[in-house]
Amino acid sequence: MDIKEKVLEVMRAEGQPLNAGKIAELGGLDRKEVDKAMEQLKKEEKIISPKRCYWTPA
16 A cells, blocks of 8 residues: 555544644654655645645545
């Protein structure tokens, strides 16, 4: 499973908007890797931001 899929999986499991730090903590992932994955997910429009710095699957 690649990092983008892991990020989406963590987001779906929580069921609420999360910031990158919380995603990294919950998924046991490196924060820098999460940031990179989230940038790609934003460009692909797979995640949206309901409030500043918090993201949820689109």
